Amino acid sequence: MLYPLGKFLVSVLFKLLFKIKVIGKENIPKDGPVIICSNHISNYDPPTVGITSPRTIHFMAKEELFEKKGIGFILRNVNAFPVKRGMRDRNALRKGLKLLEEGNVLGLFPEGTRSKTGQVKKGLAGAGFFAMRSNATVIPCAIIGKYERSKPLTVIYGKPIQFESLKKDKPSAQEVTDEIMENIKRLLDEYRK
Template sequence: MENNIAPTSTNKDETDKGGNPILYKMFKWIVVRPLLHLFYQEKIYGAENVPLTSNLIVVSNHASDFDPLIVGSCMGRPVAFMAKEELFTIPVISQAIQAFGAYPVKRGAGDRAAIRSAIDSINKGWATGIFLQGTRTLDGKITEPKLGAAMIAAKTQAPFLPVSVWGTETIFPKGAKFPKLFQPVTVRIGELIPAPDSSDRATLEAYTQKCAEAINALHALGR
């Protein structure tokens, strides 16, 4: 059954969390949500599974540059995503993404600084969004999940919230100059997966695989 988006947390300490939660909410409700509803007939399932307080890591598949906006707007609380470090050198864009809680990551390399930034973001009270494969895939399926998210979960004891984004690969296919409109998009939010009880590699690998399987199972449900 399709669900309404969970209500937004109104924690009085939000302004101390970094970023700009007020700007985040304004952009979400005035720009992102109306556009997704009008042009992409977005469906959302499982919104009641989103905890509005406490540590949280939102883990998702990834097929489009629009996924951070889509996933973040479906949560009932602000979600900070990693962003490629090059964006933080561009005037205006740098200030905008930092206002939305984003933190830099070096693509193609294990980045301890990004992991520290993610942990800091969680400690400030933001839900932190991580794409489990780290990069986009053509069909939205997770085939090579990375261990970084599990490492962060082990260090912060933040549970995973598995999320599947279906259909976003058609919005901006390779070679296109402009986004395609009226492409159906579906977001499915699964049940919480408790944080791993150990940070040894075998545990992290098993935990990561469990999360990948949960997301792929949601994705297989389709529209």
């Protein structure tokens, strides 16, 4: 696997290009299954979350990327796995659950696609599915700023989301995703000031 080498190289490159500040890394449990759910503003978001997290992350990525020779090779070697967009991809769901059962970290961008305005869009039900079907700790993540040379970029890892009261009402996967997105929005509102 290229993950450790890739993380090192991207860390060096991004530190040269961007002024990344990380807040709340201590909120990510040191072991056990974790789902990190982040807003999505750029193609640089996955490597940014990857280099700022203290743990190795397995990301879902759209299937089309794996068909491109260069990026497909890299994705397969940095723990990413494909998901078919626009439909319920049972293989991707099974793969994600298996990773969580093994105590890994799953990285998700619940919006499914980048927000061109920077405003958080409605999340897809997949994040809620993983949260309800696993015993994983769910950590909201907010990326604030622009990927421009020497401009500040802040990555905030929030406190674990508590679903106990919500679970009593037997919510749908979409309702759980909505709660995750609300937590991301709160981080954005708090730290944009």
